[in-house]
Amino acid sequence: MLFLFAAYKGVSVGSVEYINKNNPDIWILQRNAWNILRGTSMLPLKQMNELKMIEGVGSVSPVLLILSTVKKEKPIATVYLAGFDPKCELGGPPEITEGTIKINDNEIILDESFAKKFGYKVGSKIYLQQDTLSVAGISTGTNALVIQYAFVTLARAEMLLGVPGIVTCYLIKAKDKRFVQNIQDSIKSKFNDVEVYDHETFLKNNIKEMETGFLPFIFTIAVMGIVVLTTILSLILSINILEQRKDLAVIKTLGAPKTFLPGIVIKQAMAISFAGSIVALILFFPLTYLIEKVSPEIKTISSLYQVISILAVVIAVSLISSVVSIRRLRKIYPMEVFK
Amino acid sequence: MINHNLKENLIELINVSKIYANNGHETCAVKDVNFELKRGEVTLLLGPSGSGKTTLLTLIAGLIQPSSGNAYLFSKDVKDYSRKALQMTRAKKIGFVFQTFLLLEHLPVKENISMVLRFAGKNRRKASETVLNLLNKLKIEYVLNKFPSQLSQGEKQRAAIARAIANEPDLILADEPTANLESKQGLEVIKLLCSYAKESNKGVLIASHDLRIIDYADNIIRIEDGMILKN
Numbered sequence: 001m002l003f004l005f006a007a008y009k010g011v012s013v014g015s016v017e018y019i020n021k022n023n024p025d026i027w028i029l030q031r032n033a034w035n036i037l038r039g040t041s042m043l044p045l046k047q048m049n050e051l052k053m054i055e056g057v058g059s060v061s062p063v064l065l066i067l068s069t070v071k072k073e074k075p076i077a078t079v080y081l082a083g084f085d086p087k088c089e090l091g092g093p094p095e096i097t098e099g100t101i102k103i104n105d106n107e108i109i110l111d112e113s114f115a116k117k118f119g120y121k122v123g124s125k126i127y128l129q130q131d132t133l134s135v136a137g138i139s140t141g142t143n144a145l146v147i148q149y150a151f152v153t154l155a156r157a158e159m160l161l162g163v164p165g166i167v168t169c170y171l172i173k174a175k176d177k178r179f180v181q182n183i184q185d186s187i188k189s190k191f192n193d194v195e196v197y198d199h200e201t202f203l204k205n206n207i208k209e210m211e212t213g214f215l216p217f218i219f220t221i222a223v224m225g226i227v228v229l230t231t232i233l234s235l236i237l238s239i240n241i242l243e244q245r246k247d248l249a250v251i252k253t254l255g256a257p258k259t260f261l262p263g264i265v266i267k268q269a270m271a272i273s274f275a276g277s278i279v280a281l282i283l284f285f286p287l288t289y290l291i292e293k294v295s296p297e298i299k300t301i302s303s304l305y306q307v308i309s310i311l312a313v314v315i316a317v318s319l320i321s322s323v324v325s326i327r328r329l330r331k332i333y334p335m336e337v338f339k
Numbered sequence: 340m341i342n343h344n345l346k347e348n349l350i351e352l353i354n355v356s357k358i359y360a361n362n363g364h365e366t367c368a369v370k371d372v373n374f375e376l377k378r379g380e381v382t383l384l385l386g387p388s389g390s391g392k393t394t395l396l397t398l399i400a401g402l403i404q405p406s407s408g409n410a411y412l413f414s415k416d417v418k419d420y421s422r423k424a425l426q427m428t429r430a431k432k433i434g435f436v437f438q439t440f441l442l443l444e445h446l447p448v449k450e451n452i453s454m455v456l457r458f459a460g461k462n463r464r465k466a467s468e469t470v471l472n473l474l475n476k477l478k479i480e481y482v483l484n485k486f487p488s489q490l491s492q493g494e495k496q497r498a499a500i501a502r503a504i505a506n507e508p509d510l511i512l513a514d515e516p517t518a519n520l521e522s523k524q525g526l527e528v529i530k531l532l533c534s535y536a537k538e539s540n541k542g543v544l545i546a547s548h549d550l551r552i553i554d555y556a557d558n559i560i561r562i563e564d565g566m567i568l569k570n
Binding site: 246247250251253254255256257258260333334335337338 | 438445
């Protein structure tokens with residue numbers, strides 16, 4: 001559960017890191033498009049000059065996003081290919097760990113986890129559809145778990161798409177934050193077929209999109225985990241009650257208050273759960289390290305909040321299991337001790 | 340100074356019968372039983388296995404209800420006790436000595452004894468003091484922190500008696516207290532129970548088939564097939 005929680009956080013943060021770290025003031029997409037993770041947006045490249053002319057606009061960066069298959073010797077993986085203009089301020093990888101961001105049309109930048117997983121380094125040759133490109137850089141903040149970003153020049157992306165003069169979105173940086181609202185209003189009045197978002201709204205849209213796809217999956221696994229945990233704990237407690245049947249009957253005979261025996265069962269449930277939680281906590285970090293080593297695309301983010309949440313779940317599971325098991329106490333009769 | 344009424348009936352059974360029904364078949368465990376137990380008396384319920392001794396003990400402890408007749412416990416019909424009142428009565432006014440000691444194996448002796456004191460509402464500190472005094476009195480203070488599995492049979496039975504008298508109950512119910520002991524140890528236990536009854540003016544009811552106890556009992560009730568033969 002802790003791992004699921006950490007993986008969920010890792011996905012929800014990691015999948016939008018590209019959007020977050022590019023940090024433009026305004027995002028422009030085709031009408032009715034509201035995110036770039038799972039949606040189509042096509043805008044004419046010629047709009048770029050018109051956008052630059054709007055008062056207060058500092059820079060306009062076009063990005064063309066397409067899904068593409070990357071090959072080494074045989075097809076191996078799909079990447080979310082972002083064509084950007086290296087001369088523009090935004091649109092490229094948010095951070096480069098190795099190599100350069102200034103690429104030419106025959107070069108590509110790969111995500112760090114993707115490169116690790118498939119053994120690419122700066123200088124490696126890579127086959128992108130019919131073309132051979134050279135890996136010029138390795139980036140971070142470009143891992144969306146189910147898919148990783150790769151970066152080529154806008155011109156190369158257009159060639160791969162086969163339809164020139166089309167981009168997915170524009171990233172606009174205002175000369176001053178005070179101009180952002182005016183720029184948005186101007187774009188809306190000038191272009192009919194576009195959606196204009198400020199950065200925060202667009203980021204939230206993408207997080208929401210990611211969560212709607214990923215959360216139910218995590219939720220289902222978590223619920224199954226809770227049900228299994230509750231069942232196992234109930235069984236352990238029930239077996240414990242059966243094993244201690246005679247002792248419990250003695251305690252009843254000796255005049256234990258009504259709450260005493262249920263209290264023992266709850267304490268046992270808590271003790272078992274917390275012991276399990278401590279073991280889980282101890283194992284969590286080495287296991288996470290191991291998983292991330294084996295599958296670099298899996299990124300986890302853990303926090304104290306997660307640990308506290310899991311402990312709250314553990315307490316709830318303990319109480320539910322106790323309630324189920326406490327019912328067995330009713331079938332222990334004090335008379336048993338006289339036999 | 341003991342202020343109890345010396346003639347007070349701790350137990351009084353009037354025409355008590357207990358019938359168990361099982362799959363439409365009825366078994367009469369005890370039939371028309373009459374007897375009483377007063378303060379300061381040791382009563383021996385003598386009879387072979389399956390004679391109804393255990394049923395009578397559990398009836399008296401309020402663990403089961405009679406099918407007919409009236410069982411008075413501390414001058415009140417057990418039918419008139421609420422569940423909580425019976426639990427408090429067992430905790431405060433009745434001490435139990437079981438055939439196989441039935442000390443809780445996973446608790447040290449001090450916890451076994453202090454548990455009944457806590458059931459009776461005593462706080463932890465007071466309970467600890469009482470336990471130590473009791474063990475000193477019974478000359479087994481060295482078993483305080485030992486677990487039952489570390490004790491000899493004699494030590495176990497003394498610890499069980501310490502638990503039974505910890506709350507200075509008005510009544511002790513002992514179920515075959517000598518069954519698992521050598522004769523010397525068995526008699527020692529009976530003497531302890533007798534001295535408790537006499538010195539503290541309490542009642543002791545011993546259910547047993549051990550004829551050696553006869554000499555120590557004030558009253559002997561012979562029971563067979565659920566009926567009292569001789570009182």
